[in-house]
Amino acid sequence: MDNTARIPLWKPDPSLRENANIKKYMDWLFIKKGLYFNTYEELWNWSVTDTESFWESLWIYFGIKKKDAYTQVLIRPKEGFIGAQWFDRTTLNYAEHVFRNKEKKRPAIWFRSERQKLTPISWDTLEAQVGAVAAWLRKIGIVPGDRVAGVLPNTPHAVAAFLAANAVGAVWSCCSPDFGNVAVIDRFQQIEPKVIFAVDGYVYNGREFHKQEDISLIRGAIPSVKHVVMIPYLDEQADFHDFVSWNDVLAVPASVLEFEAMPFSHPIWILYSSGTTGKPKAIVHSAGGCLLEHMKALIFHQDVRPGDNFMWYSTTGWMMWNYAVSALLTGASLTLYDGSPGFPDINVLWDIVSAAKVNQFGAGASFFSACVKAGDSLVKKDLRSVRCIGSTGSPLTPELFNWVYEHIKKDTWLVSLSGGTDVCTAFVGGCPLLPVYAGEIQCRMLGARVECFDDSGNAVIGKQGEMVITQPMPSMPVYFWKDTGNKKYYDSYFTRFENVWAHGDWIEITEDKTVIIYGRSDATLNRQGVRIGPSEIYGATESFGEVKDSLVVYLEDADRILLFLVLNDGASFTDELVNGIKTRLRSGYSPRHVPDQIIEVKEIPYTKSGKKMETPVKKVLMGANPGTAVSKEAMANPGSMTFFETLAQQMKQ
Numbered sequence: 001m002d003n004t005a006r007i008p009l010w011k012p013d014p015s016l017r018e019n020a021n022i023k024k025y026m027d028w029l030f031i032k033k034g035l036y037f038n039t040y041e042e043l044w045n046w047s048v049t050d051t052e053s054f055w056e057s058l059w060i061y062f063g064i065k066k067k068d069a070y071t072q073v074l075i076r077p078k079e080g081f082i083g084a085q086w087f088d089r090t091t092l093n094y095a096e097h098v099f100r101n102k103e104k105k106r107p108a109i110w111f112r113s114e115r116q117k118l119t120p121i122s123w124d125t126l127e128a129q130v131g132a133v134a135a136w137l138r139k140i141g142i143v144p145g146d147r148v149a150g151v152l153p154n155t156p157h158a159v160a161a162f163l164a165a166n167a168v169g170a171v172w173s174c175c176s177p178d179f180g181n182v183a184v185i186d187r188f189q190q191i192e193p194k195v196i197f198a199v200d201g202y203v204y205n206g207r208e209f210h211k212q213e214d215i216s217l218i219r220g221a222i223p224s225v226k227h228v229v230m231i232p233y234l235d236e237q238a239d240f241h242d243f244v245s246w247n248d249v250l251a252v253p254a255s256v257l258e259f260e261a262m263p264f265s266h267p268i269w270i271l272y273s274s275g276t277t278g279k280p281k282a283i284v285h286s287a288g289g290c291l292l293e294h295m296k297a298l299i300f301h302q303d304v305r306p307g308d309n310f311m312w313y314s315t316t317g318w319m320m321w322n323y324a325v326s327a328l329l330t331g332a333s334l335t336l337y338d339g340s341p342g343f344p345d346i347n348v349l350w351d352i353v354s355a356a357k358v359n360q361f362g363a364g365a366s367f368f369s370a371c372v373k374a375g376d377s378l379v380k381k382d383l384r385s386v387r388c389i390g391s392t393g394s395p396l397t398p399e400l401f402n403w404v405y406e407h408i409k410k411d412t413w414l415v416s417l418s419g420g421t422d423v424c425t426a427f428v429g430g431c432p433l434l435p436v437y438a439g440e441i442q443c444r445m446l447g448a449r450v451e452c453f454d455d456s457g458n459a460v461i462g463k464q465g466e467m468v469i470t471q472p473m474p475s476m477p478v479y480f481w482k483d484t485g486n487k488k489y490y491d492s493y494f495t496r497f498e499n500v501w502a503h504g505d506w507i508e509i510t511e512d513k514t515v516i517i518y519g520r521s522d523a524t525l526n527r528q529g530v531r532i533g534p535s536e537i538y539g540a541t542e543s544f545g546e547v548k549d550s551l552v553v554y555l556e557d558a559d560r561i562l563l564f565l566v567l568n569d570g571a572s573f574t575d576e577l578v579n580g581i582k583t584r585l586r587s588g589y590s591p592r593h594v595p596d597q598i599i600e601v602k603e604i605p606y607t608k609s610g611k612k613m614e615t616p617v618k619k620v621l622m623g624a625n626p627g628t629a630v631s632k633e634a635m636a637n638p639g640s641m642t643f644f645e646t647l648a649q650q651m652k653q
Contacts, residue, residue: 006512008435009405010413020432022300028061040433040443041513048449051471055292055447059087062295065100067091067261074472080499081472082479082486087288091261094268094287095166098328099127099257106307106333109156110356114203114339118355121156126163129156131254133164139252140227142194144169144260147224147270149193150316151177151184151215153202153338157231157246158316159325161197166268166287169260173270173282176317177202180588181214183536185221187272190282191481192224197246201234204591205340208234216242264288265478271319271421273492280536281488282481285424289474293425293447294326301445302360302388302415303432306331312362312390313341313349318526319421320362320392332359341367346374347381354381362390362415366527366559368400371407373559383409390415392426393526394556395517398439416441418505418517422493423475427467427503428515440514447473452509457497460509464518467505468497476501525554525561525593532593534614537563540584546571547581551604552595553618562621563595566604573600599647605630605640616641620648 017023026043029035037043047054052073059070070090077083102108107120142148148165152158152174165172173191175184177199188196196219201210212230219225230243268287272280298304310327311334314320327334335356341349341363353361368391371378389404389412396416404414415430418441427448428441436442444450449471451459480488496502508516525532534552541550541563549566563581567573582594605613619629626645632638 006437009401009438010411010436012413012432012434016303016413017433021303021305022432025061025300029057032060033057040431044444044446047446048471051447055086055474058292058296062292062299064292065092065096070264076472080490080494081476081501082489082494084472084476085265086286086474087264090264090288092264092288092291093167093169093259093261094291094329095130095163096259097291098163099123099130101306101328101331102127108328108333109159110309110333110335110352111156112335112337112339112352112356113153113155114206114343118352126156126160127257128254129160129250130163130167131257132250132252133160134167134257135254136249136252137164137168137170137195140195142168142170144262144266145171146195147171147173147191147193148195149188149191149197150174151179151196151198151211151218152231152316153177153199153233154314154316154321154336155199155233155338156336157197157199157233158321159328159334159336161229162269162325167257167259169262169266171267171270171284174316174321176315177209177211178204178315178592179317179590180586181217181221182540182588183532183590184218186279186536187282188218188222190279191270193222194224195227195229196222196225197229197231198243199231199233200238200240203234203339205343210234212240212243262287264474267478269322269424270481271322271424272317273421281483281492283421284478284481285475286478289476289478290322290326290424291329293423293473293475294323295329296446297323297425297429298327298330301417301426301429301431301443302390303413303430304330304332304360308332308359309335309356309385310360311335311337311353311356311358312360313337313364313367319424320364322424324362327360342370345377346371347377347379350379350381350383353386354383357385359385360388360390361386362392364393364526365391365396365400365416366393366556368396368404369557369559372400372403378407383412386412388413388415388430390417390430392417392419396439397557401436401438418515420503422477422503423473425475427469428517437514440510440516442514444509444513444515450509450515452507453497453500453502457500462508462511464506464508466496467503467507467517469501469503525552527554527559527561527592532590534612536589537585537593540588541565541581543584544577544581546577549604551601551612551614551617553614553621555618555622557622560596561593563598564601564604565598566601601640601643603637603640605644606636617644620644621651623648623652 068091070087075085102123108123108126109121112118148170198215228243230240231246232238265286267284310332312324417426417429419426431443434442452465493501506518537552548568551564616630
């Protein structure tokens with residue numbers, strides 16, 4: 001990279017630098033601890049070398065409320081990260097930290113859907129709902145450690161149900177209602193919830209989708225489920241004969257909202273991997289780890305302040321929903337939207353940002369790509385309230401960086417961040433003390449010892465390599481559900497380099513310590529906040545008798561999913577087959593992941609070890625040089641790449 005050509009798109013003004021939350025923390029460290037850091041890089045170096053002192057300073061600085069005191073900040077395992085114990089013996093509750101921010105002057109939540117105008121939900125209303133749901137959960141015998149699940153859209157109901165489950169010490173897990181039955185069952189069968197909260201239906205792109213029959217099927221497939229609470233979301237007057245009514249749950253008397261104090265490492269929620277190599281892995285996160293990490297990330301790296309309004313467009317099945325809910329820990333209000341980001345047009349999210357006076361707005365990179373494609377139909381809005389615009393889900397290209405500043409707001413702070421479901425946060429992200437450069441992430445986040453390794457395991461600067469984390473973090477998984485001997489956990493991150501977390505991103509750490517992410521080294525399909533793994537697509541596609549093999553890729557820059565099929569001898573590639581596959585994917589998994597194009601090929605590229613080569617195919621189709629994107633020496637059938645190389649050339653024309 002030629003650093004002389006790099007001109008910042010944005011620099012923090014003196015007022016922002018002086019009033020930024022992270023600057024106040026640095027001042028506090030000097031006054032209280034005698035630690036002076038002149039630059040962010042100096043602060044980061046301390047945070048990842050004196051690990052225990054850093055995380056303990058956050059505990060004190062954020063005023064974490066605990067019932068029992070900790071004995072040690074970190075008890076390290078004999079080797080590696082798995083089994084690390086943070087803040088041993090302390091007990092706390094995440095939801096309790098949310099409600100210590102309640103006040104009368106501003107709402108807890110702003111909510112809008114495709115059918116409902118922007119509406120405030122007060123702290124009193126939220127607290128009353130959470131109290132009633134928590135009281136009902138205790139009444140039916142839910143105890144700490146029990147799983148409570150949701151099939152819910154991005155509404156206040158989901159926030160209330162989660163906070164209630166957390167208040168009683170239960171473990172939360174949620175799927176978006178646009179997941180098909182198979183996808184939901186694959187996830188919830190593993191964790192055996194006792195309760196499911198669901199909606200009778202939802203609206204997306206102006207269409208109604210009814211869910212009662214689906215929920216009945218899901219309940220029947222999961223024997224552990226004892227109670228299903230149905231929320232009358234489509235029909236407020238609906239009478240649920242086979243389910244518990246949400247309205248009846250809210251009628252349960254609850255004089256005081258009580259919080260169960262649980263160990264720091266007690267599970268807060270279970271998230272799911274994308275299912276790249278099989279059924280989605282159930283990843284268990286700790287209450288204390290997410291509490292501390294999310295406060296650090298939101299308060300320091302996105303500069304969320306008390307009285308702010310925070311919005312991140314997401315679905316409940318994406319970890320960004322969990323991350324966004326944590327804005328309530330900061331003293332900010334949370335803005336939720338349930339619906340399509342393109343209905344009735346691409347302006348809907350910007351309308352909400354303007355009307356609710358959102359201060360921090362975020363979305364997936366694909367949303368910003370869609371805004372670019374909208375062209376003249378993207379209407380200018382009053383975005384004076386916006387201090388920060390965030391993007392994640394896939395790399396934000398230099399062109400998109402420039403476009404945001406040219407067409408959205410030229411004096412905004414653009415934060416590109418990257419992390420994952422694995423840690424329910426970001427490893428690399430924003431800093432209000434640093435400039436923004438096109439295509440580059442501002443910094444490695446505090447407490448995240450991110451390095452770039454070459455193939456030999458050497459840390460490199462200014463060169464591309466594998467993103468690794470070389471020190472444990474509190475928000476790393478406690479374990480994977482039903483993972484005997486932590487085998488899945490180990491295999492997911494620690495086989496590439498010994499005792500080092502290899503995350504699966506291909507990155508560069510520049511001489512200025514910014515970070516460039518070139519893409520995932522796995523093949524997750526993350527479209528509009530809904531993550532689906534190729535194996536789930538293959539399970540549906542290859543259930544057709546005509547289909548011998550298949551491969552799917554998601555081209556983020558074009559927002560297109562391409563599905564390639566190899567047919568059995570004698571089978572024909574017909575419109576009936578194509579439509580059948582699309583219908584099955586739409587109904588069984590996710591309508592957002594129905595392929596934009598299905599193409600017949602002679603063979604699917606494989607490695608010599610028998611793995612499909614989604615990532616090399618994707619790189620070639622996105623314009624990468626085939627000579628560097630594909631190691632044909634490692635392929636079982638190198639001739640199979642010729643088709644994709646030809647297709648890539650055709651796509652350029």
